[in-house]
Amino acid sequence: MIRKDRSVTASRIRNYLRQPHIIISMILLVILVLIVVIPFFRMIKDSFVWQFADTRLSRDAIPGDFTLFHWKRIFSSGITRNVLVRPLFNSLSTSLSVSFFAMLIGSLLAWLVTRTDMPLRRLIATVSVLPYVIPSYIHALAWLNLFKNDRIGGAAGIFQFLSGVSPPNWVSYGFFPIVCTLSVHYFPYTFLLVSAALSSIDSRLEESGEILGASRVHILRRITFPLVFPALLSSFILTFSRVVGTFGTPYFLGAPVRFFTLSTQIYTHIINRVPAAGYILAFVLIAISSGIIYFNQKFIGKKKSFVTIAGKGFKSSLTSLGTLKYPLLAIVIALLAVSVVLPFILLAWQTFTLYPDDYSIHRLTPLFWIGEANTAFAEGEAGILRNPAIIEAAWNSVKLSLVAAVLSGFLGIFIGYAVVKGRNTTLAHTVEQMSFLPYLVPGIAFGALYLSLFTHSIGPIPALYGTFFLVALVCISKNLPFTGRAGITSMLQIGNELEEASETLGARWSMRFRKIILPLSIQGALSGFVLVFITVMRELSLIILLVTPETRTLTTMTFRYQEQGYNQFSSAISVLIILIVVAGEVFSKKLGRKTAS
Amino acid sequence: MAMPVVEVKNLTKSFGDVVAVHDVSFTIEERDFLVLLGPSGCGKTTILRMIVGLEIPGSGEIYLKNRCVFSSKKGIFVPARQRGVGLVFQSYALWPHMTVFENIAFGLKVKRMESAMIREKVKDVLRYMRLEEMAGRYPQEMSGGQQQRVALARMLVCEPEVFLMDEPLSNLDAKLRLEMRAEIKNIHHQTRATTVYVTHDQIEGQTMGNRIAVINTGVIEQMDHPKVIYNRPANLFVADFIGSPSINKIEATAALAPTVQGNAVEVTTSHFSLLTSYKNIRNGQGVVAAIRAENIAIVSQPGANTIQGEIQTVLPSGPETILQVDCAGLRFSILTTQEVDAEVGKSVHLYLPPEHILIFDKVTGNLLPGG
Numbered sequence: 001m002i003r004k005d006r007s008v009t010a011s012r013i014r015n016y017l018r019q020p021h022i023i024i025s026m027i028l029l030v031i032l033v034l035i036v037v038i039p040f041f042r043m044i045k046d047s048f049v050w051q052f053a054d055t056r057l058s059r060d061a062i063p064g065d066f067t068l069f070h071w072k073r074i075f076s077s078g079i080t081r082n083v084l085v086r087p088l089f090n091s092l093s094t095s096l097s098v099s100f101f102a103m104l105i106g107s108l109l110a111w112l113v114t115r116t117d118m119p120l121r122r123l124i125a126t127v128s129v130l131p132y133v134i135p136s137y138i139h140a141l142a143w144l145n146l147f148k149n150d151r152i153g154g155a156a157g158i159f160q161f162l163s164g165v166s167p168p169n170w171v172s173y174g175f176f177p178i179v180c181t182l183s184v185h186y187f188p189y190t191f192l193l194v195s196a197a198l199s200s201i202d203s204r205l206e207e208s209g210e211i212l213g214a215s216r217v218h219i220l221r222r223i224t225f226p227l228v229f230p231a232l233l234s235s236f237i238l239t240f241s242r243v244v245g246t247f248g249t250p251y252f253l254g255a256p257v258r259f260f261t262l263s264t265q266i267y268t269h270i271i272n273r274v275p276a277a278g279y280i281l282a283f284v285l286i287a288i289s290s291g292i293i294y295f296n297q298k299f300i301g302k303k304k305s306f307v308t309i310a311g312k313g314f315k316s317s318l319t320s321l322g323t324l325k326y327p328l329l330a331i332v333i334a335l336l337a338v339s340v341v342l343p344f345i346l347l348a349w350q351t352f353t354l355y356p357d358d359y360s361i362h363r364l365t366p367l368f369w370i371g372e373a374n375t376a377f378a379e380g381e382a383g384i385l386r387n388p389a390i391i392e393a394a395w396n397s398v399k400l401s402l403v404a405a406v407l408s409g410f411l412g413i414f415i416g417y418a419v420v421k422g423r424n425t426t427l428a429h430t431v432e433q434m435s436f437l438p439y440l441v442p443g444i445a446f447g448a449l450y451l452s453l454f455t456h457s458i459g460p461i462p463a464l465y466g467t468f469f470l471v472a473l474v475c476i477s478k479n480l481p482f483t484g485r486a487g488i489t490s491m492l493q494i495g496n497e498l499e500e501a502s503e504t505l506g507a508r509w510s511m512r513f514r515k516i517i518l519p520l521s522i523q524g525a526l527s528g529f530v531l532v533f534i535t536v537m538r539e540l541s542l543i544i545l546l547v548t549p550e551t552r553t554l555t556t557m558t559f560r561y562q563e564q565g566y567n568q569f570s571s572a573i574s575v576l577i578i579l580i581v582v583a584g585e586v587f588s589k590k591l592g593r594k595t596a597s
Numbered sequence: 598m599a600m601p602v603v604e605v606k607n608l609t610k611s612f613g614d615v616v617a618v619h620d621v622s623f624t625i626e627e628r629d630f631l632v633l634l635g636p637s638g639c640g641k642t643t644i645l646r647m648i649v650g651l652e653i654p655g656s657g658e659i660y661l662k663n664r665c666v667f668s669s670k671k672g673i674f675v676p677a678r679q680r681g682v683g684l685v686f687q688s689y690a691l692w693p694h695m696t697v698f699e700n701i702a703f704g705l706k707v708k709r710m711e712s713a714m715i716r717e718k719v720k721d722v723l724r725y726m727r728l729e730e731m732a733g734r735y736p737q738e739m740s741g742g743q744q745q746r747v748a749l750a751r752m753l754v755c756e757p758e759v760f761l762m763d764e765p766l767s768n769l770d771a772k773l774r775l776e777m778r779a780e781i782k783n784i785h786h787q788t789r790a791t792t793v794y795v796t797h798d799q800i801e802g803q804t805m806g807n808r809i810a811v812i813n814t815g816v817i818e819q820m821d822h823p824k825v826i827y828n829r830p831a832n833l834f835v836a837d838f839i840g841s842p843s844i845n846k847i848e849a850t851a852a853l854a855p856t857v858q859g860n861a862v863e864v865t866t867s868h869f870s871l872l873t874s875y876k877n878i879r880n881g882q883g884v885v886a887a888i889r890a891e892n893i894a895i896v897s898q899p900g901a902n903t904i905q906g907e908i909q910t911v912l913p914s915g916p917e918t919i920l921q922v923d924c925a926g927l928r929f930s931i932l933t934t935q936e937v938d939a940e941v942g943k944s945v946h947l948y949l950p951p952e953h954i955l956i957f958d959k960v961t962g963n964l965l966p967g968g
Contacts, residue, residue, distance in 0.1 A: 011672030015653070018676065424613075497690035500651050503677045504684045505704035505755060515703070519694045 020509040021421035024414055025431050031411070032434040035477040038458075039449035040437075043279045046452045047071065053273040070276040083265060083277070088284065091261040094178050094250065095243040099236045101183035106190025107232055109332065113191075114198040115224075117318045118329055124336065125195070126589075131339040132188035133585045135538035135555065137248025138574045139181035141562065142343035144252060145350045145571065147172050152256045155356030155567060158346065162359070173257040178250055182243055184339040189242075190235040197231035198224075216319070237296045241289040245442020247541035252562060263444045263541065270448060270545055279452060282445035290440040344578060350571035368568040384572045390557060394576065396468070397537060397553040404475035405532040408483045409525050411476065416487025417517065421496070432484070439481035443541030450474045451545045466548040478542055479532045483525070490524030491517075530588035534581050600627050601660070602759060602791040603648060608657035610643055617643045619815040621657075625759075625793060625808075630785055632806030633795045636838070640815040641795045645763055648793065649684050650677035662758060683757030687764040689748040691736035697723075697747050698732040704755040722754045742773045749784065760785075760792040766801065778804055799839050803827065811835045829955070833962040836887055836955070842919055842930040845893070847871075847886045848959065851878040864956065868925040869904050873954040875967055883959035890919065890932040892953035896946045903946045904929075911939045922947060 016022060047070055054061040058069060074084055109128055113121050131139070148157035149166045152173065160166050170176050214222070247263040255264055262285050269278035321328060350356070352364040365371075371383035384390045415435050422428035438446060450473070454464040464470035498520065502512045540555045547556045554573050561570040603625040610618040618640040625631050633641040646652040647667070648659060656669040661682065666675040691700050698719055705715045723729050726746045736744055745765060752760065765781070766774045782805060785792050796802050802809050803823045810820040811834075819831035830836035836844045849864035854872065862875035864886045871886065878884070896903060906924035913919075920931045920939055929947060939945075956965045 008670065008672040012669075015672065015674040018674075495688065495690070497686045497688055498692055500677070501684070501686060501690035501692075501751075502703060502707075503651065504649055504680075504682065505751070506678045506681075506707045507703070508678065511707065516692060520692070 021418050022427065025418040025422055025427045028411075028414060028418055028431050029427075029434070032431065032437075032480075035473060036434055036437050036480075039453040040441075042453040043282065043449045047276045047279045047283070049276075051276055054276070057274070070280055074277055074280045083269075084281070084284070087260045087262045087265045087281075090175070090250075090254070090259060091244055091263070091285075091288075094175060094182070094261065095240045097175075097179045098182040098186060098243045099240040101179065102186040102239050103190045103232060103236045105183065105335070106187040106192075106235065107194045107228070109187070109335075110191050110195035110198055112328065112332065114195045115319055116321050118321060118325060118332070120329065124332060127336050127340060128191050129188045130582065130585070131185055133534060133538075133581055134185070134340070134343070134578055135248070135540065135574075135581070136182060136185040136246060137252055137540060137558075138347070138578065139185050139339075139343055140177070140249040140252040141558070141570060141574055142346040143177050143181050144172075145346045145567065147177065150357070155565070157357075158349070158359050161357060169257060173253055174259040177253045178259075181253065182246065182249055185249075186239045186243065187339075189239055190232070193231045193235040193238075194228055197228045234296055237292050241292045241296075244288055244292075245285060245444060245541065247444045247544065248559070263442065266444050266448060267544065270451065275448070275452060278448055282442075282448045285442045285445050286440060289442055293440060344575070347571040347574050347578075351568050351575060353568060356565070356567040368572055381566070381569065384569060384576070389552075390554075390569075390573065393552050393554050393557045393573075396551060397555070397577075397580075400468070400472055400475060400553060401533045401536040403472045404479060404536045405529045407472070408476040408479045408532055409486075409529045411480060412483025412485075412487035412528060413490075413518070413521050413525055414487070415480070415484040416489070416491035416521065419484075419488050420491040432488070435480045435484040437481075438478050443478065443539070444545070446478050447474060447542050447545040465546070466550065468551050471543050471546050471551050471553075474542055474546060475532075475536045475539060479535060482535075483528050483532060486525060486528035487521070490521045493524065494520045526591055530584055530591065534584045534588070537581055537584065538577060600662075601625065602627050602629070602662055603793065604658075604660040604663075605644070605648070606658040606660075608644065608647060608659065609655045610640075610647060610652065611655055616815050618647070618654075621812075621815070621817055623810060623817065623820055625791055627791055628789050630782075630792045630794065630805060630807045632802040632809045633793065633812055634799060634802035634806075634809050634838075635797065635812035637797050639812045641797075641812050642763055644812070645684075645761055645793060645795050648759075649682055649761055650675060650680045651684075681757055682759040682761055683752035683755060685748050685752050685760075685762040685765045687767055689736070689744050689765075689768075691744055691747055691751075693735065693737055695735075696732065697728065697734050697736065697739075700736065700747060701751045701754050704751065708755075718754055722750045725753075726750045741769050742777065745769065745777060746780075749781070753784070753788070758791070760788075760790045762792065762794045764796055765794075767796070767798070774801075781805065800841065803839070811838060813838075829964065831964055833885060833887075833957050836957070836964075840889060842890045842932065844887045844889055845929050847888075847927060849884055849886050851875075851882045851884045851956065852880055853878075861951070862956070864954070866927075868927075871902050871904075871949055871954060872951045873956060874952045875956055875965065878956065878965060884965070885957045885959055885962075887955045887957065888949055888953050890930040892950060893929060893931045894948045894950070895920075895931065895933065895937060896948045899946050900948070902951060903948045905944065905946055908939055908941055908943045908945060911941060 048066055048068070050061040050063050050065050050067050050069070052063045054063070054069070057073075061067075061069075074080065109124075112118050113125050113128070118124075144157060146157050147159050147167050148155065149160060149169065149172045150156040151166065151169060156166065157172075245263055247267060250259070250261040251264045251267065254260060260268070262281055266278045266281045266285070269275065269281065349359060351368055352366060353359055354363050354365045354367065367383060369383045370385050372386065381387060381389075415431060419428045419432045441449065450470065451465070454470050457463045464473070494517065499512050499516055502516050507515070538555060539553075540559060543553065544556055544559060547553065552560075554577050558570045558573045558577070561567075561573070601624045605624075606622050608618055608621045609616070621640075621644060623631075633644060635641045643652060647654045648661075650666065653674060654667055654669065657667070658665065658670070659667040661680060665671065665673050666680055667673060692703075695703070701719045701722060702715050705718060710718075719732075720729075723732055726749060728743065728746055728750065731739060731743060731747070736747065739747070745768075748765070762781070766777050769777060778801065781794075794805055796805075803826075806823055808820065809823050809826050811818045811826060813834050819826060819835045826835060827839055830839060830844075833846075847864065847866060849866045849871075852863050852865060853860050854863040856872070860876060862873050862878045863870050864873060864884060873886070899905060904924045906922040906929065908920055909923050909928070910921040911918065912921070917932055917934050918937060918939065920933065920937070922929045922931060922945060924947065931947065957963060958965055
């Protein structure tokens with residue numbers, strides 16, 4: 001009798017396990033544990049253990065033994081102020097300022113584009129997204145080309161070249177330029193969120209206010225603003241959580257004057273072989289951004305649903321700007337020129353200069369693009385179009401972006417399938433939440449996680465540090481939250497019944513997936529592919545700790561050249577990146593339009 | 598003796614704390630057309646999905662042609678693709694990236710049929726469903742009725758042993774729905790395939806099925822021939838749910854009254870008493886008497902079993918007219934096909950024939966045995 005019960009239980013378990021989405025969930029769970037959860041715990045462990053390099057720091061260090069040394073050192077020691085408190089303050093102050101200005105610019109622009117009769121609105125809407133598409137540190141490089149002074153060392157910028165006046169340090173480096181460049185980079189984020197919110201508000205809500213005799217300012221303040229407030233707050237918070245983890249810009253603009261943020265401190269510590277300290281600072285960063293995202297989901301996620309958005313048949317009427325129309329248009333064009341066109345021109349100009357601080361027209365030369373290796377310049381490096389190292393890096397970049405886009409895209413489809421099919425089950429929830437985890441970890445910290453885990457071999461897995469596979473892996477996992485979301489959304493649109501219909505006709509799972517699920521979800525996933533491609537193409541913070549000379553990419557090459565002061569090379573590569581990324585963006589727009597029709 | 602094609606035994610299914618299907622058992626015999634009828638959320642679709650194999654039951658057993666496809670006791674679960682039943686979905690579930698031809702051919706390709714044969718069979722079924730010209734179209738380029746026919750064709754072409762249909766007509770407009778009802782009945786007549794049909798539309802249920810199972814909150818309230826369901830509903834839920842306009846109900850007390858033919862049961866309210874054809878109900882029992890709208894007649898004079906009332910609303914609709922009549926605070930619906938010169942406010946006499954009055958127990962809601 002007992003025996004029979006046992007066999008029934010066994011066959012019940014077998015029946016449960018035979019469901020394809022359960023199998024997929026299990027496989028995903030294993031993958032997610034490997035690439036997301038284990039790195040996290042490994043980093044926690046490493047921060048409590050003496051490392052080999054620590055023998056330099058303390059005589060008590062016994063590599064491999066438990067210690068609170070690193071935590072004490074960061075949180076209560078003589079260096080706490082310099083290592084933790086000031087970088088934390090700098091991170092928070094820059095992030096708050098950037099979020100504020102980005103929100104201000106983005107929301108005003110969104111209002112102008114969606115709700116007024118300003119000319120060229122569609123063109124402006126398209127161009128407004130571009131600053132975000134360009135890697136953020138490229139704005140920093142462009143700033144340096146313009147405002148660099150000769151006090152810190154290195155070549156001076158165009159401003160000094162043209163005016164002869166050396167800009168003060170606070171203009172060239174530190175808080176001010178970081179806030180300026182990052183605000184310009186991040187305003188499209190608010191722009192997108194707020195224009196979506198604005199264009200979904202029924203303008204009859206506003207008109208009814210007008211009928212009741214309210215003034216335009218009054219309507220804006222009492223009706224429109226409360227309705228878009230959730231979008232505003234959420235763009236503020238999301239911008240904040242992104243800026244706080246940014247590495248490139250604060251490094252280029254802050255490090256020369258020892259203006260450190262948490263992200264640049266993490267990098268410095270890891271490069272200086274005190275990884276445990278870097279990991280602990282990464283925890284601080286993770287804590288901040290998870291706290292922020294939790295806050296966003298807890299308080300704003302709920303509020304959003306309570307905004308009255310009329311589903312169908314709403315109309316939107318445009319506010320007339322009157323005499324302000326053209327002055328405002330001029331301001332908007334100037335803003336976009338400064339944030340999109342100017343950086344490109346500045347960088348392009350730099351690439352044609354013979355000496356980094358001589359911008360005169362008659363001295364321009366294509367040397368750094370097509371010049372042969374010449375020991376007189378840049379220690380004999382050839383122009384980038386015939387430089388094997390750069391061509392290899394470009395190839396690496398493209399390869400990395402493609403691999404990451406395709407693999408994380410496919411994983412995203414599987415995540416979507418497992419989550420939607422098994423909805424309301426604990427297993428599906430676990431998969432969904434685990435795939436979201438990398439979102440909480442800022443890029444530089446995520447790179448640090450991988451560095452800590454894969455420098456040693458773990459069980460059968462060899463040490464992956466220095467391999468292309470590791471760099472690809474980190475890009476794949478970091479992008480899972482986006483592709484997973486995209487996968488879930490497109491799976492929800494497909495609807496369960498389409499698969500069930502093929503099941504009742506006798507199709508095995510492999511056939512259902514190939515013939516039904518994949519063809520239907522691939523359209524939605526394609527724009528996700530392109531998005532990941534662009535993201536990885538411009539990725540720096542995530543991979544800077546993991547690349548080696550064999551695996552370097554265009555972005556990390558820019559970084560190295562800039563560090564070494566070969567501004568023409570770094571600018572030239574940046575120009576290349578911009579071209580590739582903008583082409584990708586245009587392509588994805590085309591694709592989006594095609595799939596929409 | 599017909600052979601049972603589908604046997605469901607003690608089937609139960611819960612979603613979290615909600616019991617969707619509770620201890621449901623029934624048998625469907627060959628060539629049966631069974632309608633699972635009930636309000637939305639009553640569990641009828643869940644029952645269907647468990648028969649197909651798209652939902653794993655909590656407990657119970659399911660047999661298809663004597664083959665056990667699910668048994669919680671024996672730990673058997675045969676997945677949908679191995680059950681050989683066909684399902685038409687409420688949403689049709691046509692694949693938008695395939696043409697009509699590809700949609701219909703899919704099931705045959707799964708069976709690895711030769712392509713020449715597939716072409717032949719698809720062509721046949723397209724002709725049968727009058728869709729010959731549509732073969733190259735995509736589903737989204739067709740009307741709702743055409744999509745519905747493609748969905749039927751996709752099921753038919755595979756010649757499943759049992760046809761299962763989940764509210765297949767609910768997305769169509771009223772006129773098309775009438776046409777498709779006839780079409781499906783016709784298919785059933787020609788193929789003789791055992792069919793299970795889910796709907797929430799009681800009129801559809803009565804037109805289509807030769808058997809109806811009325812389901813409420815996961816339990817089968819009554820399963821029988823449509824006429825029996827209509828004329829002798831097992832309880833007040835079935836009585837209420839079947840029929841439009843709704844059955845007229847009168848809360849009353851039962852009492853035995855002597856008549857010429859012997860004792861008969863009389864139901865009494867504070868305003869009137871009605872004689873019924875019942876013979877044996879406990880004196881003083883609380884009951885609910887009920888009568889269908891079309892069984893009440895309007896008569897010119899008061900007499901036995903008549904009530905006086907005042908017309909409140911007149912709802913004419915082509916061949917028939919519904920009158921709402923107020924009788925001392927009780928509202929009666931009357932369906933009449935005769936020409937009546939009904940005017941709002943007019944006083945009328947209603948005749949309630951004793952043989953059409955049903956009596957339910959007030960406490961349990963069950964129909965009391967007649968005679």
